[in-house]
Amino acid sequence: MKILFSTGKGGVGKSTMAAAAAWQLSRDQRVLIISLDPAHNLGDIFGVTLAGGRKRFSANLHLGEVDLQQLSKEYLKREIDVLSGSYKYLQTLNLDNYFSVLKYSPGIEEYALLTSIEATIRNEEDYDIIIFDTPPTGLTLRFLALPRVTITWIDRLIQIRRKILEKRYTIQKIRGNPEEGTLDSGIILNYNEDDDDILRRLRVLKTNYETLTSILEGRDCAIFVVFNPDLLSLRESQRLVEGLHELHLPLRLMINNKVTTDNEAMADHVEKTMLRRAEHIPVERIALHRELQSRDATKLYEIEEDIASPLLFILNNAR
């Protein structure tokens, strides 16, 4: 299975390009396109209502939308359930208060998005290609950075947990074995690494994030950045490209969208500047299709330029 991410500044045509790519690729591939942007417009582009769900658009093309608020809520609930299950003895500490403010803590949306991407990749094996239409740059870079950040944290937590178990072992040795009658009654805390639920969960989490990292950084994943012939979108694309580079994530195609005869000089300038940051990355030019923009003809996914072939070429030849 191949994975594509459409990225770029708001309004440059991320969703439109992702939709056009999905439509073209679905001619001979099974394609799922999912909008991760809270400001959804994927449904509008295809003229259907998605409302946070999935729909079959054609035999080979399915559309989906992620409801970020709902996702964050579910994510939080799952984590809280795990926490209260693992730390039953903390219930006396009135954790409810703590949980009720957790929803305001930074990072929840990013984790919720990442969890949903991970689940989609894991569960949707029937598709040849999954295309993710991403939220604005800042949020996108943050959730793409999460797997690596999280692995660093988990390693640290594993170390701390092992120290705790070591201390427990020491305490247990000092106290003696209760069955031998040397000890007053009391709780025996487990100190065996193999029996420790928390350590086990940390290791599972670590494996999941490592798998995700290797998928995102691997040959079957391609990120494309969409920009327009204007300086604002140029600046933001430059930041995006730098961010992706730092995160070791594969930018594989640039799309210079909404080019007209009037803005051709600017289109050249923007393209040249981008190529200085991202050498050897192919650039596709897409014209501004005014004729496809009219209100009743929501047919922008039918643009005539070929986006599928360069994407397939990239995906099949990535090293």
Ligand SMILES: Nc1ncnc2c1ncn2[C@@H]1O[C@H](COP(=O)(O)OP(=O)(O)O)[C@@H](O)[C@H]1O
């Ligand atoms: N090549 C194009 N020709 C004409 N209109 C376009 C083109 N690409 C995008 N648009 C229009 O630009 C606007 C923003 O596009 P959209 O795909 O929603 O951007 P994003 O997802 O990046 O916010 C929409 O009104 C869309 O119809």
Ligand SMILES: [Mg+2]
């Ligand atoms: Mg969009």
